[in-house]
Amino acid sequence: MSEIPTALAELNEQEVARLVRERLDAGDDPMAILNDCRRGMDIVGERYKAGDYFLSELIVSGEIFKDSMKLIEPHLKTDANASATRVVLGTVKGDIHNIGKDIVAVLLKGAGFEVHDLGIDVKPATFVDKLKETGAPILGMSGLLTPSFDSMKETIEAVKEAGLRDKVKIVIGGGVVTELVLRHTGADAFTDDGLEGVEICRRFVQEVK
Amino acid sequence: MLPESMTGEQRVLAAVNLEVPDRVPIAPLIYQFVLRHKGLPIVPLAGGDPANWPKMIKAARDTADELGGYDAVYAAGISWPISSWRLCGPAGGRSVTPGQDGIPKDFSVQYEERETMTPEDYDTIIERGWNDFFRDYYPRVTGITLEQADAAQKYLLGIYKEEAKYWQERDVAIMSGALVISCEMTLSLMRTLPRFMIDLHRYPERVKAAMEAMVPDFIQNTIEHVEASGIPWVVFSLERGSGAYFNLKIYEEMFFPQLKKLVDAFTARGFINVLHFDTDWTLNFPYLRDLPARACICELDSTSDIFKAKEILGGHMCIMGDVPPSLLSLGTTEEVIEYCEKLIDVVGRDGGFIMSSGCEVPPDAKFENVKAMVDTAKRHAAPRS
Numbered sequence: 001m002s003e004i005p006t007a008l009a010e011l012n013e014q015e016v017a018r019l020v021r022e023r024l025d026a027g028d029d030p031m032a033i034l035n036d037c038r039r040g041m042d043i044v045g046e047r048y049k050a051g052d053y054f055l056s057e058l059i060v061s062g063e064i065f066k067d068s069m070k071l072i073e074p075h076l077k078t079d080a081n082a083s084a085t086r087v088v089l090g091t092v093k094g095d096i097h098n099i100g101k102d103i104v105a106v107l108l109k110g111a112g113f114e115v116h117d118l119g120i121d122v123k124p125a126t127f128v129d130k131l132k133e134t135g136a137p138i139l140g141m142s143g144l145l146t147p148s149f150d151s152m153k154e155t156i157e158a159v160k161e162a163g164l165r166d167k168v169k170i171v172i173g174g175g176v177v178t179e180l181v182l183r184h185t186g187a188d189a190f191t192d193d194g195l196e197g198v199e200i201c202r203r204f205v206q207e208v209k
Numbered sequence: 210m211l212p213e214s215m216t217g218e219q220r221v222l223a224a225v226n227l228e229v230p231d232r233v234p235i236a237p238l239i240y241q242f243v244l245r246h247k248g249l250p251i252v253p254l255a256g257g258d259p260a261n262w263p264k265m266i267k268a269a270r271d272t273a274d275e276l277g278g279y280d281a282v283y284a285a286g287i288s289w290p291i292s293s294w295r296l297c298g299p300a301g302g303r304s305v306t307p308g309q310d311g312i313p314k315d316f317s318v319q320y321e322e323r324e325t326m327t328p329e330d331y332d333t334i335i336e337r338g339w340n341d342f343f344r345d346y347y348p349r350v351t352g353i354t355l356e357q358a359d360a361a362q363k364y365l366l367g368i369y370k371e372e373a374k375y376w377q378e379r380d381v382a383i384m385s386g387a388l389v390i391s392c393e394m395t396l397s398l399m400r401t402l403p404r405f406m407i408d409l410h411r412y413p414e415r416v417k418a419a420m421e422a423m424v425p426d427f428i429q430n431t432i433e434h435v436e437a438s439g440i441p442w443v444v445f446s447l448e449r450g451s452g453a454y455f456n457l458k459i460y461e462e463m464f465f466p467q468l469k470k471l472v473d474a475f476t477a478r479g480f481i482n483v484l485h486f487d488t489d490w491t492l493n494f495p496y497l498r499d500l501p502a503r504a505c506i507c508e509l510d511s512t513s514d515i516f517k518a519k520e521i522l523g524g525h526m527c528i529m530g531d532v533p534p535s536l537l538s539l540g541t542t543e544e545v546i547e548y549c550e551k552l553i554d555v556v557g558r559d560g561g562f563i564m565s566s567g568c569e570v571p572p573d574a575k576f577e578n579v580k581a582m583v584d585t586a587k588r589h590a591a592p593r594s
Binding site for chain 2 (some may be wrong): 013097099121139146149175176181184
């Protein structure tokens with residue numbers, strides 16, 4: 001087994017960077033190196049689920065993954081996301097909280113999804129336009145405030161009006177999102193945990209197949 | 210309604226002392242809701258057009274009357290004493306006001322985090338202490354001189370004390386005489402949360418040493434602020450230290466020791482410590498038993514398990530909260546009553562409980578739901594063993 005997954009799982013930044021450079025210099029398949037980084041992220045996720053790692057470890061692992069991607073990407077001959085499931089992601093209209101959404105974006109990339117991150121304060125029409133442009137089967141919306149619930153609902157209405165609702169699975173997330181909010185908005189799933197958000201997206205992939 | 214034999218202040222103090230008051234006290238954290246309810250612009254505390262402040266103060270008083278009154282208030286009107294430049298580390302960020310920057314006018318006030326501190330600043334704090342560091346940092350990142358900041362602080366404190374007097378004359382307790390933002394929260398807001406987490410991973414000893422260097426000034430600043438306000442209550446802003454963010458080893462070795470030093474110092478002065486916990490602190494509850502008994506309030510925002518808090522902290526510190534914001538906004542009145550009765554039945558058993566919103570009553574809460582929360586505290590008796 002490559003050392004990269006272990007080093008990444010141990011959050012050893014310098015060692016991961018060294019190993020990635022070493023393998024790139026040796027002419028290894030960059031896609032294989034990237035997949036090893038993703039395996040490292042999977043181990044981090046397992047440790048998080050087991051309660052051994054916390055959000056801070058997820059953030060640090062995400063940083064290491066991003067740094068590794070910067071080294072690997074120039075060497076990739078094909079798009080790393082060629083066969084990846086696309087996810088449109090953003091913090092909803094009126095809400096400028098980005099941390100939770102950013103965490104999910106990194107975790108989704110680490111899990112092999114192609115993420116189209118629209119940023120914060122995203123209008124419903126912008127979500128719809130991106131869904132149309134990318135054909136993404138998954139929409140993730142984030143919001144930390146109670147008025148954001150109506151923005152989520154409004155966006156889902158816009159997705160319906162665009163005729164996309166039966167083609168797109170929708171997950172909402174945020175610290176105060178509850179079952180009540182799920183019912184209010186009409187989304188398919190909710191979470192207050194970034195990694196669970198990734199699990200939900202993986203489940204969606206199985207459901208839309 | 211239950212018969213009453215105590216004033217609001219007596220009721221709240223009884224809960225802090227883990228005694229059984231005549232009924233469960235009610236102390237919602239309520240500010241933006243009031244503004245929206247009264248059709249005023251939603252602005253940050255002591256923000257917006259000062260010409261509107263008298264209307265905002267009146268709105269707070271009138272809304273309290275419409276809701277039937279509280280036993281304690283957190284923010285006394287337009288402000289609370291958080292304006293101390295020496296306490297407010299995250300000065301580099303920006304409050305985003307609804308109606309500006311494209312944010313809908315009926316949204317909440319939000320805080321835009323910016324990276325305003327470098328890793329090298331940890332070393333400056335270690336060498337020079339917090340106040341000395343802040344004398345350079347604050348004008349640099351805000352463009353406001355310390356003289357201006359001091360003058361604004363003094364002016365706002367004057368308004369605050371006037372407002373406090375209004376409530377105190379009505380036997381309503383004022384729960385904040387100073388606000389202190391925890392060391393980890395302060396640094397993470399100045400560095401941004403992701404950068405702070407990476408700092409902790411890369412150079413934990415450096416971050417720890419900076420936090421240790423902050424504590425003496427935080428203690429002194431807070432004591433001075435409480436003396437100036439005349440209100441011996443300290444609110445701790447605690448969010449970014451919980452088990453929702455950090456492993457317990459970091460909490461135990463780096464964060465909790467600083468919290469304990471602060472709480473011990475304030476308790477020795479006879480202050481009451483309101484530990485305002487946002488995010489899920491359930492994993493951290495056992496540590497709180499090392500804080501002095503009957504000196505703190507564990508205030509929860511609905512994301513921690515308040516029932517677990519009762520199991521672990523009951524008999525040691527008062528518990529406050531935690532009616533969920535989503536319930537106040539989207540729930541039915543019956544659902545609110547059901548939840549509040551459960552809080553009283555379980556967390557309120559044998560005293561030591563203050564009914565409150567989970568963090569702030571959201572601006573879009575339904576009036577009838579907020580009223581139901583207030584009324585349930587006054588109507589539903591807490592059981593005794």
